[in-house]
Amino acid sequence: MNNQVAKKGARRVPKFRRRAEARPDEVLDAALELFIDKGFSATRVEDVAKRAGISKGSVYLYFPSKEALLEGLVRRAVAPVADNVLGILSGFEGDPRPAIEAALCLLAERMNDPKLFAVPKVVMREAVVAPAIAEMYRHEVLDRAIPMVAGLIEQGVADGYLRPVDPELTVRSVVGPILTHMLLAEVFGIVPPGGIDMKALINNHLSILFDGLSLQKGEAP
Template sequence: MPTSPADHESEHDAARPRRERRKEARPGELLDAALTLFVEKGFAATRVEEVAARAGVSKGTLFLYFPSKEDLFKAVVRENIAGRFDEWNQELEAFDGSSADLVRYCLHSWWERIGMTPASGITKLVMSEARMFPELAAFYEHEVIEPGDRLLRRVLERGISRGDFRPTNLDYAVYSLISPMIFLLMWKHSLGPCCPSTREIDPVQFIDTQVDLILHGLVATPHTLSS
């Protein structure tokens, strides 16, 4: 049976060296390898040679795509977290549920898309090494913290404008939404793996409890508190 040009192309691709065949995929593979090593070892302890080896390329190839380890780290943050804010803002615009449902959706979807992935370790890394690498801390502030604050502020403003939430200091109210998620990340990447099974935290139940506390507080009825 005669072969088609596509067959010859497929045979040619199969015969090419492995590194050459993967040329187009290298940036993504490098970012995956870097994320894994940054989370496992931290920024300072990770060497670019290790990242290149994990991705199956030479150090020189890595530098073709990312001129420095700092540039590599920034690309990892943009790929896994910062680059998703457009998507999240669009979802906020399209959300048609109640304000309470939106708060639940934000925290649960964040956990599913970031918390349950290797990218969840980036926040712990930044918090641990920020003072040693102030430039990277400033980058993370600009690329992740500031747009995250703006997004959550819009969530709260939506609730206030609809009369679902009472007016409050939004600068600090935003931290009420962020703090439980930071706790989950720190627990997952620090004490959590070292604790006995009796201390295990179910992230979904934890988030549901935090949302309930944020929305309703601890007081059974408002009049039970003395002035």
């Protein structure tokens, strides 16, 4: 009896309402496909509407501009990953290398999702010709992550875990190879023989990075 009541209750949710609740994600999925296929600049809102199977006006109900579509993609895919990474780094005490390793390994794991990986690739392709896109990505991701990583490195140096390095410059050494890997592949078409393997890249990167950050034998902190 209870199961029958529950089933009846479930059927009372109108189909159009369930469809409306899912529609923003459907619009974002359509936008991402087009941004990858045609590029951000060449994609029109009406193209997104057609791909999503709705009217142009319906797209504007959820996203007031094409830029808002890209912002929505960043907030849906990349910002949660940034939150998880920052959660690992926030309040960490002691040798910062395990925290950096855990954060980068989590990043590599999440980047295995093609939909997630596609968003920073689109941003990287379009940021040069559309500065507003770069500014938005910076605000949502980089302005949050860079100061935290720099502070972690600074504390690691002060506590004697790391060599006396410049924290701000070292942050660039932490994230630079990852960005360069994507830039070489997406802008210049230079892809390693095994493809874009973020996990392999980060493992290789960490071995080089930590050798450079570790105190050498007989070196004073």
